[in-house]
Amino acid sequence: MTLLLIAILLFSGLCRLSSSVPRRFHVVKEQKSWTEAQQYCREEFTDLVTIDDMTEMEKVKSMIHEAGVERAWIGLKQGSSPKWQWSLADRDFYRENDTEFRNWGENQPDESGHICANNYKELWYDAPCSKNRPFICYDGGDSTQPYVLVTEEKNWADAQRYCREKHTDLASVRNQAENDQIEEVRGRVDGAWIGLFKDTWEWSDGSNSSFRHWNNGKGDVDKCTEIKSSGQWNDAPCSRSQNFICYEDKLVLVRENKTWREALQYCREHHVDLVSVTSERVQRWVRARAKGASTAHVWLGLLHSYGVGWYWVCGQTVCYSNWTQGHDQVDSFQQRVGAVESGGGLWVSNLTKTDKLHFICTTEGLGSLSSSVPRQFHVVKEQKSWTEAQQYCREEFTDLATIDNMTEMEKVNHTIHEASVEKAWIGLKHGSSPCKWQWFLADRGFYRENEAELRNWGNQQPDGNGQECVFKGENGKWHDDRCSRIDCFICYDDKLVLVRDNKTWSEALQYCREHHVDLVSVTSERVQRWVRARAKGASTAHVWLGLRHACGLGWFWVCGETVCYNHWAPGQEQVESCKHRVGAVESRGGQWVSSLRETDKLNFICTTVEQCD
Structure with a gap:
């Protein structure tokens, strides 16, 4: 087990999915109806795209602009069951049942066909969305007063657009305390729009995202949704042939029965790794994937070892958790593995490693600042000695490149290969102690145990002879050389x-x-x-x-x-x-x-x- 742990920490990818939605968008420049596009996306990727928030909205808008596409299908289609939901669709904003809080006035909503809500004297009332009235925005960047009253009167759709441009969105109300805050902000204004609305539109993949970005405030006549290059959405006839946008899920449910070790091996051979559930958002995606399993539980990349406790195969210890009550408590000397319920989504630890279950792989490796070293490598194609290169890097970036692990090694190898550079200085140099090579980024807080000791010497390297500086060759191996030699070099940029x-x-x-x-x-x-x-x-x-x-x-x-x-x-x-x-x-x-x-x-x-x- 010790050897397995070392292999995991050294060679597995860091926790890419630690905070982001594990998916990627693809613009498909083929002409298809909405139904044909849906079928294509489900066969080649995961589904027609679901858009959760303005960040994803801008990303999709940028992609279709770069692709030269004027309009494209997305996964929103009109359904048959109207429901009330919030304009701010960010799922990380809500906890369990937060989206269900309501504070309707007497006989409200009154089924009059009104599909927008306003706040009046602490209570909520439905009203025609076309009516102009003041409104309340939510500003996620202001912790002292997140709610902003705008007294300029607008209809609901224009109020939503204003709040998204100037703040975050129209106000969501998750509990009575927030309702009281909003009432205090509203003051003497007689009624103000909040972010609650009702519609029948549904996403192709079954997502409950309430995010909408209609050009005219709502979809009116046709049953399917297109996004234009401007970023605005229109309803359109589902039979129209046009380009479309798919998304690719970065989690894969493998419906084969395997032991935990067999599942780990399969994921690493065919994808990247068994999934590590390092945030609530990834948990939601894992739970959704696990529902498709025919086994009662689904293997996760979760294991317990003596002296370490519970940790993920990507190398992180367990911080976020979703355990069935009591299942996180195991004997400290006991080696265990973890799975998720295919129905309830809770984690369990009472299975044996030889049980054969379905399992979830991830298809992505390294990722963002949330789990990885916040830096970027730069190949500088100027000829300098090691000392001159060090000075340049410290002036223009942070320092000469320090390499912590095999993942960064591969990243640097790829960077110099793309730059068509055969060899380049890195930040390793012979120190003052005999036989001691050290990185010249001196901050000890930068390194964890053994990280400063990573080496990747070439054959018969280092060979000494007064050669005290290190360059990386085209084959990725390290060689010592005279520090006065002139060569390209690699800097890193702290993020x-x-x-x-x-x-x-x-x-x-x-x-x-x-x-x-x-x-x-x-x-x-x-x-x-x-x-x-x-x-x-x-x-x-x-x-x-x-x-x-x-x-x-x-x-x-x-x-x-x-x-x-x-x-x-x-x-x-x-x-x-x-x-x-x-x-x-x-x-x-x-x-x-x-x-x-x-x-x-x-x-x-x-x-x-x-x-x-």
């Missing part, structure tokens, strides 16, 4: 940026979103190490993170993920349940604190890559 301007938390969030991507979300131990390293360069005692606390939600990250991995200073995690707070990291100790005010002005850390989507 975290410490901004040494003093700003409030809201100002820091706005700055990061305008100049980079977002305030950093620390969703794993590895990202924490990088954040700690960056924070050491701050001029303030604490540094803002993208961490906040809100009523009914608890602690969560601005990227949309709830806090699972954490590194709190003692006592700092506990705050009043309905108190709005934000979080920071100590610039020296690296622990998180919640005792600061949002108006305090600190340095802060931005990320230059998307983290949770």
Whole structure:
């Protein structure tokens, strides 16, 4: 088992699916009716595309623009069962039953055909969507007051469009506490639109996503939906022949009965790995896939080992969990594996490794900042000595490339191959101790146990003779050479940026979103190490993170993920349940604190890559 664990940690991909929806979109430039397009997508990929939110909306819009497509089918089609749902469709925003909260007035909704809802004197009423009235937006970037009253009167569709452009969306109301907040924001205004609406439209893959982006506010006549190059949706005759967009699910249910080890081997030979369920969002996808199994349980890439506890085959320890009660408790010396119920979706640990079940593979490997090292490698095709290359990398990027593991090794090999470079300097150099080679990124917080010791020497390397610097050859192997030799080199670019301007938390969030991507979300131990390293360069005692606390939600990250991995200073995690707070990291100790005010002005850390989507 020890050897298996070592192999998992060294050679399996990091947890790609840690936060994102495991799917990929494909524009198909063939002319088909909606039904024919649906059949094609189900045969070649997974299904016609489902669009969950504005981020995915912009991604699809960009793809059809790049493909030169004027209009294309998506997976939305008119059904027969109308239901009330929220304009903000982000599934990470809601917990169990949150979408079902209602606060209707007497005899409401009144079945008059009105399909939009407004808030009036604490209660909700249906109303004609065409009526102009004030409205309330939800702003996910403002933790102190997420609800915004707009007194300019608009119809429901125009109000939705305004909220999506200026804030996040029309307001969703998940519980009575939020309803009270909205009532306070509404003040003396007589009625305001909220994000509740009713329609009969359904997604081809059975998803319950309530996201809509109609050009004219709603689908009126025809039964199928197309997206135009402008990004707006129109209803259209299902018989029309046109291009279409499929999505490919990155989870594969294998309906063959295998032991846990056979399933692991199969996934690694035919796909990438047994699935690691490292977030609630991935759990939803796993649960959906598991429903198609004919066995009562489905193997996951989940195992328990002495001295390690429960961990995933991708190398992460279990943080997010969905155990059947009591199943996470096993004897510390016991080696166990985990599965998911094909019906209920809960995890179990009472099966033996020799039981034969269906299983779920993932077809993706390495991924985003949420689980991997937040950096990018750059081949510089300028001729410099090792010292000159080091100086260049430190001025233009972060440093000469440090390589932690075999996955990064392959990434660097691919990068220099694409650049048509035969050899290039990396950041390894002979140190002052005899026989000691070391990386010249000196921050010890950067490395975990044994990471600084990874080597990939070529045959009979290093051969010494006063050759104290290392280059990577075209075959990927490392060779020592004279540091004065002139050659190309590889830098790495850190994806975290410490901004040494003093700003409030809201100002820091706005700055990061305008100049980079977002305030950093620390969703794993590895990202924490990088954040700690960056924070050491701050001029303030604490540094803002993208961490906040809100009523009914608890602690969560601005990227949309709830806090699972954490590194709190003692006592700092506990705050009043309905108190709005934000979080920071100590610039020296690296622990998180919640005792600061949002108006305090600190340095802060931005990320230059998307983290949770």
